[in-house]
Amino acid sequence: MIINHPLLGPRDASEFVYLGDAALLDRPNPKSETAADDFYRYQYLRENTSGDLRELWFHEQGDRSWLVVTRNISTHEITKVELARDVARAKI
Template identity: 75%
Template sequence: MIIDHPLLGPRDSSEFTYMGDAALIDRPDPEAEDAAQAFYEYAYLRDNPAGWHRELWFHEAGDRSWLVVTRNTLTHEISNVELARDVARSRGRSA
């Protein structure tokens, strides 16, 4: 596969490490009342869709960016590649 890195352009997928569902960005609030249940779901319950999936890829043999790659797991078509940091900010994460 070829991943179109937002900063570096098209790169071979062998340069990357895969970590699955990009929902890992949405780490629950540890102070919340239901934190235990929320973290349980966060850590163990992931979607594994046949079709479009937003997933995390790490450019380990490159610039060390974490990317959010929107990929169709049936066809391997990639429709969007974003810097995970930008996605995290847009999901309300800060520090």
């Protein structure tokens, strides 16, 4: 599988480490009144969907950047690759 790194161009997936669902970037507010329930859902409850999924990948054997890769988990087709820092900043 080839991941088209936004800064370095096409790279083989073997250069990366897969972390999981990019929903991990959406941490609950710890000061919320429902923080305990929110963190329980954040930590333990995941949807098992087919189709496109946003995933976190770490470029371990390269520039050590974090990427958010949108990939079809059935076909492995990658439709979008973004720097995780840009995705996180867009949520602020």
